[in-house]
Amino acid sequence: MKIYISADIEGIWGVVSRKHTGGDSLDYQRARKLMTAEVNLVCEILWENGVKEILVNDSHGPMDNLLIEELDPKVSLISGYPKAASMMEGLDESFDGAMLIGYHPKAGTAKGIFDHTYAGREIRSLKLNGSEVGEAGLNARVAAHFNVPVILVSGDERLCEDVKEEIGNIETVAVKVALSRFCAKNIPFDTMKKTYKSAIKRAVESIDSFPALNVSEDPVLEITFHQSIMAEVAESIPNIKKMGNNTICYQGKDMIDLYRVMRSAVTLASTVR
Numbered sequence: 001m002k003i004y005i006s007a008d009i010e011g012i013w014g015v016v017s018r019k020h021t022g023g024d025s026l027d028y029q030r031a032r033k034l035m036t037a038e039v040n041l042v043c044e045i046l047w048e049n050g051v052k053e054i055l056v057n058d059s060h061g062p063m064d065n066l067l068i069e070e071l072d073p074k075v076s077l078i079s080g081y082p083k084a085a086s087m088m089e090g091l092d093e094s095f096d097g098a099m100l101i102g103y104h105p106k107a108g109t110a111k112g113i114f115d116h117t118y119a120g121r122e123i124r125s126l127k128l129n130g131s132e133v134g135e136a137g138l139n140a141r142v143a144a145h146f147n148v149p150v151i152l153v154s155g156d157e158r159l160c161e162d163v164k165e166e167i168g169n170i171e172t173v174a175v176k177v178a179l180s181r182f183c184a185k186n187i188p189f190d191t192m193k194k195t196y197k198s199a200i201k202r203a204v205e206s207i208d209s210f211p212a213l214n215v216s217e218d219p220v221l222e223i224t225f226h227q228s229i230m231a232e233v234a235e236s237i238p239n240i241k242k243m244g245n246n247t248i249c250y251q252g253k254d255m256i257d258l259y260r261v262m263r264s265a266v267t268l269a270s271t272v273r
């Protein structure tokens, strides 16, 4: 069995403040260790459950957060930026399942740790085929393009609630409960370990019962930006249409095409903030 892991940092156990998610602070260095340790814990449990191959894709910010020298020596790691498929780089049809570790709730979630969707300074909301999704829901549909089911998502409690709506009845591990955007009650480390153990065991044992999501052949993306100028510059991308002042719409050929155009639109929007 072959498992793909996309690892973000905001939903990692112990991560609560901006000092943890980047920059020069010592706390960012601590958070990188916490992220590496949580990914290692997940991998250790996957091996115990008979998984034979794991690919980890570093999916936060500069995408080189995980400390390879401290990472489980049996896993492959995609590290660095840019990469064509971003948070889902390296995934293909050969994987049996995908896990999204350390994820966070979508933009606009009250009392959700670091609530944002893909690009917090640009995107106010993102809809796929008319339904608002966060990064977990979006990336699960990228996985579905390759017929790979997302079998487990971890992060704060609000994310785990979102995931039931955005993806369905998959395994979730809530490692903390957000009390505000930058404050959380972390569950005891031992409890986190036990919860991951039982959730991963159930996920691997019943991997055949997690169907990949159904993605339509012509998925429609709608992005509402924080500023109208962002929609104006994004409109210069071929086949993107503006809908109202701050919103653009794009009909993709498939999820990969849609994901690529979303990333281009966000990159352009970031030049005018």
Ligand SMILES: [Zn+2]
Binding pocket: 008, 009, 010, 059, 060, 061
């Ligand atoms: Zn992140």
